[in-house]
Amino acid sequence: MTSAWSRRTFLATSAVLTAAGGSALVLAAPRTATAADDDPYAALRATWSALILGEGFSPTAEPFRTRLATLGTQARQWLDTMAPGDGSLWPDAVYADPDPDTDPESYGFSAKMADSFIRLNTMAQAYRQQGTGLTGNTGLRAAIVTGLEHLNSQVYKAGQTRYGNWYSWQIGAPQALLDVCVLMYDALTPAQLGRYCAAVDHFVPDSAVASYTGTSTGANRVDLCRVLALRGVVGGTAAKIALARDALSPVFPLVTKGDGLYADGSFIQHTTVPYTGSYGSVMLGGLGLLFALLKGTTWEVTDPKRQVVFDAVENAWAPFLYNGLVMDSVAGRAISRGEVDDHRRGHPILASIVLLGRGASAAENARWRALVKGWAQRDYYSPPLSNPSLNLTALSRLKSVLDDTSLTPLPEPEGHRLFPDMARATHRRPGWAAALSMADRRITYYESGNGENLRGWHTGSGMLYWWGDTFANGQYSDAFWPTVDPYRLPGTTASRKPLADGAGGDWGVALPDVNWVGGVTDKKRAAVGQYLKGLSSTLLAKKSWFFLDDTVVCLGAGIRCQDGAAVETTVDNRNLGPTGNAPFTVDGSVKPVTRPWSATLTDASWAHLGGHGGYVFPGKATVKAVRENRSGRWRDINTGGSTDTVTRTYLTLWVDHGQNPADASYAYQLLPGASEQRTAARAADTGWLRVLANTDNQQGVSVPSLGLTAVNFWFGGSVKPLTADAPCSVMVTEHPDGTATLCVSDPMRMRTSLTLTWNRAVASVVSKPSTVTSATTGASLRLVFGDLSGTRGATQTVKVRLA
Template sequence: MTAAGSGAAAFDVLRATAFDLLTGGGADVSDPVHAGPLARLSEAAGGALASLSPGTLWPDLPPEGRPGNVTGSYGRLRRIATAWATPGTAQHGDDSVVARVVDALDVLHERHYNERLPETGNWWFWEIGTPAHLSRLCVLLGDRLGPARLDAYLAAVDRFCPDADRRAGNPRASESGANRADKASIVAFRGIAGRGADKLALARDGLSDVRDGGLRSVFRHVESGDGFYRDGSFIQHECVAYTGSYGLSLLVAVAEALALLNGSPWQVSDPDLPVLLDAVERSYAPFVHDGLLMDTVRGRAATRQAFSDAVAGHGLIGAVLLLARSAPEPYAGRFEELAKGWIERGRARPYLEHADVPETRRAVAVLRDGSVEAVPGPVGHFVFPSMDRVVHRRPTWSFAVSLSSRRIAAYEAINGENLHGWYTGDGMTYLYTSDLGQFGADFWPTVDPYRLPGTTVDDRERENLSFRAHCPPGAWAGGAVLDGRYGAAVMELDSEGASLRARKSWFFLDTAVVALGSGITGSDGRRVVTVVENRATEARPHVGDGWAHLPGVAGYVLDGAQCAVETRTGRWRDINAGDDTGGAFEPVTRRYASLWIDHGVDPVNASYAYTVLPGAARERTRRYCGRRPVRVAANTAELQAVRARGLLAAVFWAAGAVEGIAVDAPCVVIVRRARGRVVVAVADPSRTVDVVTIGFDRPLRGLVRADGTVTARTGRAPVVSVKLGGSLGASHTFELSASEPRSPRCDR
């Protein structure tokens, strides 16, 4: 099909849409709100132009044999071209600016990126990084390139990114997840620049994987490998929790493609599109705290100096606002409400002080619309069994845990990134309160990587990581959630390259998180500690008798803890030396307050117990320590449990009993008694149990609600059987009554 056959007018509309997407289009440059982004764009473009040398490009990005620097050079040229094409900048419409850009593009094309060259080094630079910039440059510059140049540049794009389906350098590799979405977006921009109907069809069909019958569609739930899972998880590279990195890239790329093709003959009409639209609230929103996209789902990307949790949060806001332009209702309205709330609460890095012109235009429209309500963040307990992540949210704080197992990697370290990520998946905890700068602002290069909050570690020194994703051998990782409000999480620690073993659990309540550890054993002649907290803060901790307090952060209830305050200095380059993401060599410094429990050298069956009270004042922490409203009911290698008023939560590592309930197989159980009802949640984080039978020591007269996996024998000695096999770590919930109900109902 030719462009003419598709209608030349359709391509004119598409290019106008693409131009609007890249430059902000009809943004009112006289509106003071746009002064900031226009000035930032002008300054960035001006700086790049000032250091651009004819024939040699940029001295700090030597392109010879460095595909990452080639991508970086195209990125700078794209920034200059964007400024040239954007009304209100110092470079807008300047012929000398566009001439210098075209000359530099010729240098890159002739020597470093054309259809005759072989791929060398990291394939990503050739097939995604560079063509992403070049395809957009072709849209921005349009007729100023001339037919011959345009055809030459697009031929290079076609060589390395002909479609979204296959890896050009390895045709046996089928693209999936973010890589597929990124390539579809590239092909869409390329199709618009070259007025190619066939390319636009490939972009549309690539998102849905028409070629392979939808096998790797970005709009379909997956059961293994890369993509969105039914429980809200997002995985890339087969085994890494990546909602906030690759998942973010996917959302941005799909939002762009949908916006570009919306209303055109190539509009995306996949019936499974709601899978992606639902993911905004199901997969992303639980991991956004006041505009910050949590590092627990950002993998090695957390070590990128220019890509903090706040920057990632801005990326998500921009993607969600762009997605609202093409999404049907009620999604569009809901997306605007979510984004407005994130922007208004995003005090760590105010959105309008950093957004580009297009993002500012969309954000301001929503912020000034009184009919759009800024919704608060979600409140509840969220378990993502398929990626071993748990997050507990309350109105003023959030608490996340990074787990790992033989299914999900404890860390990924490739391309020179995440060099010190040894323990980030060993139960590291992330506490978010009003102290929003904790995990941004130089946390990762300055925190002691051997002392991450929540982890149990020995004191050995380790070498930098390189090209490795480590999945520990343990089966246990995950947890149970009761009515979306309470939770229990668990992980079996099998320390990489050491004899250290431990069983770790966390119990999530209304105002507290209780952490238990048991079976802590090591025989390598090393000291073992459990890190309660390691906080970047200027506040001074107060240590009481059985408790501690860190102003603006939390209270901690625990016995035998040690406390220290230290100033630490590090370099971003020491943790990330990537070709295009490597950090600065200049040292940075932060002050830390830490709490830890010392288990001694070569511990045998050691244990710990501590409670975190997020946001609690000092006096409340002291009173909590005295009253102990949450009691540890058990903390052994076979059973860990806590009892609060009306609630019992237990991790059964083996068949056993505790305070009125007994089970005949390993599982996690949460029981809540209130108003003559007993509500129970049960899950199998190990994914090894087929059926578990739960016995109760009190009479229960009827089954009020349950799903189809539950069968019950009520009466004086009630017994409930739950089929856990095949549930993939999900929670099963049922409710019992002290009196016979009229008609039990099934929740499916």
């Protein structure tokens, strides 16, 4: 065929189709489908078609009927506007790069080339799916083939020099192209398929997976393997499928640096970015598809290390899923994409877990389906089956789980999870959950790139997210990122020094020169600390969080800065939505709901925000508050975002440390979901919490009613009843049965020895890790630890019996 279809012929054909209403035909089976038993590639094409089109749902039942009609409408739009010409297949998607060596917009041109294939993929799905209004439409079929030929002759072909972003050429375009080849296999000649396969071979040669480095790791490696596998399926090349299967193996083992899954449940992509909720989602979905495609074939994935991926469902992904959403703390620059919020990013992960379960054990599959059912049912804010960005296959998987009456939905898992390898933590209690984001010399402050997440500067400066089970689930979903003050992210300590968009550099290159970031946990409670150095700032601070049963105790000390700008610690910054009338009370005094309203709250003991929770200030504090409307555009934080202005109301509480502070501090308790009465009662109970230390050297608390004492030793020293001879994090809990648990860690990963003394009579040591080289009991307990530098900041747990 020629490289371009004449616009006149195309429009004439479209007119005929429009007039005819797009006759729906009975679909012909792929030309080799009858030989599926004898032709493994035909069987693989049939499997892949089912995986990408969905199965087991009625096209006349909701939500599928509406979604199929929407698919048909979109395909009709692409059909009506398709105008093959020199340098574009659609007028609004010009892919011809005028100067690939110097043009700064090369990325955009390559992305539009890939987008052209994605549009053809949409059209192919509308052709194959029932109920689209274009099912089996011969004119649509001809347009798809013409589009493939046009792109192959003009741009995506063997010998073409690529420009712009590598991703478009090696993943975006070939994945969509090969999907179309499978869906339209019966409409394509062997010669056409051969040229398309040659194009894929050119841009994605076998060498793309020869080494596990660069852009061929983690989620990207899985995507490349999908391309290779489908190239083998479409071209009938066994070696390609085998290569794809074998090239997955480097993804499975736990890693100790760079991209991949870590033993503590961390997932890193781009070397320094926690990415469980974005790239991790892609990897999980890609593995689920490939496991399902190859299952029961000659090329089945049998590497025993794939169990690491199965274990990661609950070790890595589940801790960041909450009532259907996936936490923004592990979504990287994806938080700036307005069309897909934390709930809409979470739902595909739920569907991927369901798909992955097909290749897992029966017990794992049953448990995961029960977890998914619970998450999906509890997502009242954004029900998964109403998610417009969820494809039909994901919808069908989630609906099958929701409709499965044999499944009892599992509740949210409780407890604390600390992820030292990606400087993150999650805390889950009945009725609420929280997440903490930090940064160190291995984990970036934030990631920007491709014009995305331009103002995420302080998301790694101790941002403390929290959600309720039946309230505030849309806190970060409802246009939070374009409207929030980026210098006042909840929990952070930051300088008001103006920062440029993308400050610090793209792709997570900005790393603070600090080691002490981490803490300890007994899997129920935790003590976590961050030595903070501000991004492009002279700011220094010691920040600690003590995650307890109904509260998070937040301490800050040693806050100093010479930026010539104000320094603030944001106690909270709640998105109150379009109305913003949540009542705000301070020490029993109800404040106005008018906007703007602001005040300096002197000697405040407690505050309460209706429908959200409470805040307690031990020893009283001077706190500033403002209720205001804030407006912004997604385009302000993402160059590809909407230019529409959105407005939300915020109630912000912060401690103003003044300009150029020398040794400032703060202390407060966060009580998610607490009533006004419970908040006031906690403030009145001055003995419930004891702040043992809040200095540049140590930060520690005790809660007698919980039998808990926890201290972050920044430089060692003594905080009664604990003494440490070096930096470490310690949490001690005395239990009603006469035992106690001591949790100790080396967040700096540098200690070759550590001596810890607890001034408490101990009768015996019940259990201890191998890192404890000596344990002396009696009037006090003296623990000597050996080399902790290789423990990666993990908690060392010692259990003792009290005298």
